Ligand SMILES: NC(=O)c1ccc[n+]([C@@H]2O[C@H](COP(=O)([O-])OP(=O)(O)OC[C@H]3O[C@@H](n4cnc5c(N)ncnc54)[C@H](O)[C@@H]3O)[C@@H](O)[C@H]2O)c1
Ligand SMILES: N[C@@H](CCO)C(=O)O
C-alpha cells in the first residue's frame with residue numbers, strides 16, 4: 367500500500383536564510399513498542415519538530431511485519447520487508463527499531479551501503495557490533511545515532527559526547543535498566559515477588575524481547591560499555607564487562623540493606639584508575655541518603671564525575687514507548703540538522719576523531735577494590751563470629767558493621783550480616799571460600815558490593 371501522509375505543515379519550511387528546504391525523509395523499521403511510540407510522537411509534535419529542524423520531517427516508509435494498533439500509519443507506505451526501506455532511494459534516514467543483532471546488523475550495513483544515515487535504539491547492536499558499524503559509516507560519510515540505546519529518554523549520549531567534552535571523566539555509575547529497577551522497587555515497596563514484578567514490567571513494554579537480558583545484567587552491560595567508550599575514548603569492549611544480574615537479590619537482602627541504611631540498586635559502573643578502567647555491572651548497596659538510591663520504578667539515573675565539573679546527575683525514564691521515542695526523535699533532528707554538513711564537521715560517532723581512541727586496559731575484576739555486604743547462614747553456636755572475624759583479618763579485611771538477630775523459633779540457622787572495609791576482590795573471594803568451608807556455616811555466602819558514590 368502506498369499513499370501520501372496527510373500534511374499539516376508544508377512539505378518545505380523556510381530556513382533562517384528564507385530559503386525553503388525539502389523535507390527530511392524517514393524510514394522506520396520495526397513497529398513494536400518504540401516504533402509505534404516514535405510514529406505517535408512524531409505525528410503529535412510534527413510542527414515543533416519541523417520548526418526545530420528548519421524543515422519538515424516526514425515518515426515516508428515503514429517496514430513492519432504487521433500493523434500495530436497502538437499507532438496510526440494510514441497514509442504511510444508500509445512494507446512487510448524491512449530491507450525495502452534500506453534500499454528505498456526516497457529515504458534519507460533509516461530508523462532501526464527491530465532489536466537483535468543479526469538481522470539488525472545486516473539492515474544497518476545495508477542502509478549505510480546505500481548512503482543512508484541511521485538512528486537506532488539498539489544497545490545490543492552498538493555494544494557488540496558498534497566498532498564495525500562505526501567504521502562502515504565513517505567510510506560512507508554517514509552518521510549512526512544511538513541516543514535511545516542508553517537510558518531511554520535521558521540525553522546521556524549527548525551529555526557525554528558534547529556537554530561534558532571539556533572534562534576528563536573520572537567515573538560514572540548508573541541505574542541503566544528500567545526493568546531491573548522496576549523489579550527491585552516493586553519487591554522493596556510492595557513486597558511483590560520477583561516473577562510477578564517482571565511480568566508487570568513486560569506488560570508495560572519495558573523488558574527486552576528476551577527478559578534474561580534485563581534480569582541477568584546483559585542489557586545494562588551493553589549500555590555501560592557504550593557510555594564507557596565515550597567517557598574513556600576507548601573501543602567498545604562488551605566482552606570485558608563483568609556482569610551480574612538481579613536474579614540473586616532476595617527480599618531478605620533488601621530488608622537487611624534497609625536496616626543498615628542502604629538501598630540495593632543494580633548499577634553499571636565505569637571507573638578510571640591508574641591501572642585501567644573498571645567495567646562492572648552488579649547489584650550494589652548504596653547509602654540511602656544518595657539521590658540515586660531513591661531512583662525508583664522504571665526511572666534511570668546516571669552519575670558522571672568529571673575533573674572540571676565534578677559530579678553530575680542525569681535522571682529520567684529509562685524505558686517505555688514515548689520516553690524512548692523522545693530520544694529517537696532527538697537523534698532524527700540531530701541528523702537532519704547536519705544533513706548537508708561535511709562528515710568531519712559532525713559530532714564524531716565514537717566521541718573522538720577516527721584513530722584517536724586509546725587501547726585502554728580494562729581492569730580484571732580481581733583487582734577491583736570495594737566494600738562488601740556478606741550474609742552468612744551460621745549455626746547458632748558460640749565462636750562462629752570469632753572464626754569469621756579471624757578469616758577476614760587474615761585477608762586484611764575488617765568488619766565495619768554487623769547484624770545478628772536471634773534465630774527464628776525452631777530455626778537452627780541464624781543469618782549473620784556483615785559490611786566489610788574496602789578490599790581487593792581476590793582477597794574477599796578467598797575469605798568467602800574459607801568462611802563457606804567452616805563447619806558452622808551452611809551453604810553459600812551471599813555477597814553484594816557496596817559503593818559510597820560520593
Ligand atoms: N522498549 C523500550 O522501552 C526500549 C527502550 C530503549 C531501547 N529499546 C530498544 O529498541 C528496540 C526495539 O524494542 P521494542 O521494545 O520496541 O521491541 P518490540 O519487540 O516491541 O518491537 C520490535 C518490533 O520489530 C519487529 N521485527 C523484528 N524483526 C523484524 C524483521 N526482521 N522484520 C520486520 N519486523 C521485525 C517485531 O515484530 C516487533 O514488532 C530494541 O533494540 C530495544 O532494545 C527499547
Ligand atoms: N529493557 C530495557 C529497555 C530500555 O533500554 C530496560 O528495561 O531498561
Ligand code: NA
Nearest residue numbers: 513516518520
Ligand atoms: Na538516552
